[in-house]
Amino acid sequence: MKKTDINELRKDPLLGRWIAVLSESLSPSQYNQAHHEEEPQEESCLLCAGREAETPKEIMVVPNPAGTEASGQWWTRVIPNFTPVFKVEGDLGRRGEGMYDKMNSIGASEIIIESPHHSVEPEDMGLDQMIRLIHTYRDRMTDLEKDERLRYTLIYKNHGRSAGALFSHPVSSLVATPVIPKRVKEELDGAKQYFTYKERCLFCDVMREELRVESRVIIETRYYMAFCPYASKFPFEIWILPKKHSCIFQETGADELEDLALILSTVLKKLRNLLPSLSYNYFIHSAPNRVPRKDHWHTLGEDYHWHIEIMPRLVNTSGFEWGSGFYILPTSPEDAAKYLREV
Amino acid sequence: MKKTDINELRKDPLLGRWIAVLSESLSPSQYNQAHHEEEPQEESCLLCAGREAETPKEIMVVPNPAGTEASGQWWTRVIPNFTPVFKVEGDLGRRGEGMYDKMNSIGASEIIIESPHHSVEPEDMGLDQMIRLIHTYRDRMTDLEKDERLRYTLIYKNHGRSAGALFSHPVSSLVATPVIPKRVKEELDGAKQYFTYKERCLFCDVMREELRVESRVIIETRYYMAFCPYASKFPFEIWILPKKHSCIFQETGADELEDLALILSTVLKKLRNLLPSLSYNYFIHSAPNRVPRKDHWHTLGEDYHWHIEIMPRLVNTSGFEWGSGFYILPTSPEDAAKYLREV
Numbered sequence: 001m002k003k004t005d006i007n008e009l010r011k012d013p014l015l016g017r018w019i020a021v022l023s024e025s026l027s028p029s030q031y032n033q034a035h036h037e038e039e040p041q042e043e044s045c046l047l048c049a050g051r052e053a054e055t056p057k058e059i060m061v062v063p064n065p066a067g068t069e070a071s072g073q074w075w076t077r078v079i080p081n082f083t084p085v086f087k088v089e090g091d092l093g094r095r096g097e098g099m100y101d102k103m104n105s106i107g108a109s110e111i112i113i114e115s116p117h118h119s120v121e122p123e124d125m126g127l128d129q130m131i132r133l134i135h136t137y138r139d140r141m142t143d144l145e146k147d148e149r150l151r152y153t154l155i156y157k158n159h160g161r162s163a164g165a166l167f168s169h170p171v172s173s174l175v176a177t178p179v180i181p182k183r184v185k186e187e188l189d190g191a192k193q194y195f196t197y198k199e200r201c202l203f204c205d206v207m208r209e210e211l212r213v214e215s216r217v218i219i220e221t222r223y224y225m226a227f228c229p230y231a232s233k234f235p236f237e238i239w240i241l242p243k244k245h246s247c248i249f250q251e252t253g254a255d256e257l258e259d260l261a262l263i264l265s266t267v268l269k270k271l272r273n274l275l276p277s278l279s280y281n282y283f284i285h286s287a288p289n290r291v292p293r294k295d296h297w298h299t300l301g302e303d304y305h306w307h308i309e310i311m312p313r314l315v316n317t318s319g320f321e322w323g324s325g326f327y328i329l330p331t332s333p334e335d336a337a338k339y340l341r342e343v
Numbered sequence: 344m345k346k347t348d349i350n351e352l353r354k355d356p357l358l359g360r361w362i363a364v365l366s367e368s369l370s371p372s373q374y375n376q377a378h379h380e381e382e383p384q385e386e387s388c389l390l391c392a393g394r395e396a397e398t399p400k401e402i403m404v405v406p407n408p409a410g411t412e413a414s415g416q417w418w419t420r421v422i423p424n425f426t427p428v429f430k431v432e433g434d435l436g437r438r439g440e441g442m443y444d445k446m447n448s449i450g451a452s453e454i455i456i457e458s459p460h461h462s463v464e465p466e467d468m469g470l471d472q473m474i475r476l477i478h479t480y481r482d483r484m485t486d487l488e489k490d491e492r493l494r495y496t497l498i499y500k501n502h503g504r505s506a507g508a509l510f511s512h513p514v515s516s517l518v519a520t521p522v523i524p525k526r527v528k529e530e531l532d533g534a535k536q537y538f539t540y541k542e543r544c545l546f547c548d549v550m551r552e553e554l555r556v557e558s559r560v561i562i563e564t565r566y567y568m569a570f571c572p573y574a575s576k577f578p579f580e581i582w583i584l585p586k587k588h589s590c591i592f593q594e595t596g597a598d599e600l601e602d603l604a605l606i607l608s609t610v611l612k613k614l615r616n617l618l619p620s621l622s623y624n625y626f627i628h629s630a631p632n633r634v635p636r637k638d639h640w641h642t643l644g645e646d647y648h649w650h651i652e653i654m655p656r657l658v659n660t661s662g663f664e665w666g667s668g669f670y671i672l673p674t675s676p677e678d679a680a681k682y683l684r685e686v
Contacts, residue, residue: 010573010574011574012572012573012574012576013533013537013545013549013573013574014530014533014534014537014545014546015529015530015533016533017574017576017668017669017670018574018669019574019575019576019669019670019671019672020669020670020671020672021672021675021676022671022672022673022674022675025673025674025675025678025679026578026673026674027674027678027682028579028617028618028682031578031618031657032618032619032620085671097573098552098555098556099548099549099552100552100573100574152667154663154666154667156661156662156663156665156666157662158661158662158663161659162659163659163661163662164659164660164661164662164663164664165661173661173662173663175663175667175669177667177669181666181667181668181669182667182668182669183665183666183667183668183669184667184668186358186668187357187358190356190357190358190359191357194356194357202356202357205442206356206442209441209442209443212441213441229355230353230355230356230440230443231353231354231355231356231360231361231362231443232362233355233360233362235369235374236371274371275371275374275375276375277375281661281662281665281666282662283662283665283666285666309666311662311665314374316504316505316506316507317507317660318499318501318506318507318508318516318624319499319500319501319506319507319516319624319625319626319654320497320499320501320507320516320518321507322526322624322626322654323497323499323524323526323624323626323628323652324495324497324518324520324524324525324526324527325360325524325525325526325527325529326360326361326362326363326518326520326524326525326526327360327362327363328362328363328365328428329362329363329364329365330365330368330369331365331368331369331370332364332365332368333364335368335370336368339370339371
C-alpha cells in the first residue's frame with residue numbers, strides 16, 4: 001500500500017497533538033511477526049568501531065586521534081537515522097485535507113552513537129566520555145536551531161527494549177520537528193500561567209521548596225540538583241534541574257556541562273544499582289527554537305527552565321492511564337529518593 | 344515504609360495532572376521480583392463461578408436464574424477492587440503541602456466481571472452477553488454520578504498483559520475520581536474551543552467528514568459508526584461514536600445499547616481476526632458528572648460527544664513519545680480501516 005515517500009504530519013483536531021503517518025504502512029502480519037524477532041547481535045552491529053563506512057554519512061563526530069581503527073578513531077558520532085521519520089529536504093507544505101490539517105514531515109532524525117564500544121554505557125566509561133556525550137547533545141541542538149523551519153529539537157535516550165530501544169549499542173536519539181510538540185507546549189503553558197500569577201519561575205520555586213523539604217532530593221552538585229518530583233508519573237522518576245535559572249540548554253557553559261555529566265552519570269549509576277535490569281527513558285526539555293520563542297514569549301524565557309527528566313519503565317500503562325491521564329505511583333517520591341540517596 | 348492506609352492524590356504543579364501515591368510503597372526489590380511472576384492460573388481464579396464467597400461483597404449483579412452454582416447464577420458481577428486505589432469512605436480533605444496541592448483518594452475502584460467463565464471474552468459469548476455487559480457499564484455509571492464528591496467515572500478494559508491486564512479472567516475496570524482527569528479535561532477544552540469557533544460539535548463534524556470521505560470508516564450500524572481517526576495515536580486505533588449527538592453515555596436508551604453491543608463486539612472480533620495475539624485497551628469517554636457539568640458548561644453538553652476509544656498496543660512507546668507527546672503511526676488510518684473492513 002505504498003503511496004509516497006514523504007511522511008505526513010497530521011493534527012488531531014480534538015487535542016491539538018501532531019502525529020506522523022509513515023508513507024509505507026505496516027500490514028497486520030508484520031506486527032504479528034515482530035514478536036519473534038531476535039535481539040540484534042554484537043557481530044552484526046553497524047554502530048561499532050570499524051564499520052563506519054556502512055552507515056549513512058556522519059553529521060558530526062568527536063574525533064579520538066589516539067584511537068585505532070579497531071578501537072574507534074572517534075569518541076562520539078552522529079549519523080542520520082536509518083529510517084528517518086523527519087527529513088531535512090523539502091518545504092513545510094502546510095495544507096488542509098477536508099476539515100483536517102496536515103503538513104510535510106520536515107525536520108531531523110539522528111542517531112547519537114555514545115561510544116565506539118558495543119556493550120558499555122557512557123556512565124561506565126568515566127566522566128570524560130559522559131562530558132563528550134553532553135557536548136555532542138549541545139552541539140547538535142545549537143546547529144539545528146539555525147534552521148528556521150524547525151521549532152523544536154528533542155534529545156532522548158531509550159535504554160532497554162521495553163523503553164523502545166532498537167539497538168543494543170549505546171545510543172541517544174535526536175528528533176527535530178517543525179511544530180512545538182504537545183507535551184512541551186503544555187509545559188510552556190503551565191509555566192507561563194504560574195509566572196503570570198506569581199511573577200516567579202515555577203521551576204525555581206520547586207527547586208527552593210525541594211531544597212527546603214529535603215525528603216525528595218537525591219543529590220546536589222555545584223550547578224545542578226536531582227530529585228524525585230512531588231507528583232511523579234512513574235516510580236523512581238528523577239528530574240535534574242540547573243540551579244541557576246536558564247530556559248535554554250544550549251547556553252550552558254563548559255564547566256556547567258562537566259557538572260551536568262557528573263550528576264547525570266551518578267544518578268544513572270544509582271538507578272542501575274537499585275534496579276539492575278531497569279529499562280528507562282530520559283529526555284532534555286529546553287525552550288523552543290529562537291524564532292517562535294521571541295514571538296510567543298514576551299517574558300523572554302523568565303518563565304521556563306530547562307531540565308532533564310528520567311523515566312524508569314517499571315510499570316505497565318493500562319487503559320486507566322491512557323483514558324484518564326491520571327497515574328498511580330506505587331512508590332512514593334520520598335521513599336524513592338531515600339533509596340536513591342542511600343544506594 | 345508504611346505511613347497511613349489512605350492513598351494521597353497530588354497535583355503536578357506544571358501540567359495540572361493529578362496522580363495517586365499509594366500509602367504503602369513498593370521497594371526496588373519488589374519491582375525486580377515482579378518480572379518473574381507467573382501468569383495467574385485458571386484453578387486459582389477467584390473471579391470464576393463458584394468462588395463468589397471468597398471475593399469482596401458484590402456491588403451489583405446481573406442474575407442468571409437458570410444458571411447452576413458451577414456455571415454461575417449470574418451473567419455479570421461487579422465487586423470492589425481487591426486493592427482499591429480510590430475508596431468511597433472519607434472526605435475529600437483538599438489541602439496544601441508546602442507549595443503543592445493534595446487531597447484524599449476518595450472515589451471508587453471496581454472490577455466488572457464480564458462472565459462467570461474463565462477463558463472467554465464477551466464478544467465470543469454472543470450478542471446477549473455483550474448487551475448485559477454494556478448495561479452493567481451504564482448502571483454503574485448512573486449509580487456513581489449520584490455521589491456529589493465524584494466528578495468523573497471512567498470505565499475501561501485492559502486486554503492482555505502488555506495492556507496492563509492483571510487477571511486472565513475477562514474483566515473490565517471502573518474508577519471514579521474526585522477530579523476531572525487531565526485527558527478528559529483536554530478533550531472538553533478542545534471540543535469547547537472548536538464549538539466556540541464554529542458553533543458546531545467537533546465530533547459531529549468529524550463524523551460527517553468521515554462518512555463523506557469513507558476511507559477511514561470500518562462499519563456503520565443504525566445508531567453508531569466505527570472508524571480509524573485521521574490522527575490516530577496508535578496503529579489500528581478505533582473510535583466508536585453515537586451518530587445522534589449526546590454528551591452522556593448513561594442516557595443511551597435500551598435499543599441503542601443493543602446496537603452498541605453489536606458494533607463493539609463486531610469491531611473487537613475484527614481486530615482479533617487481524618491481529619490474533621493483540622493486547623488492547625478500550626475506554627468510554629462521557630461528559631463529567633452532573634454537578635460540575637452544569638457549572639462549567641454553559642453550552643449544556645452541545646460541545647461534547649461521548650465515545651469509545653479502542654487502543655491496540657502494537658508498538659512500544661519510547662522517550663520520543665513521552666518527551667514530546669508526538670506519536671509515529673506505522674500504519675495509516677486509511678490502510679488500517681481497509682484491513683478492518685475486509686477481514
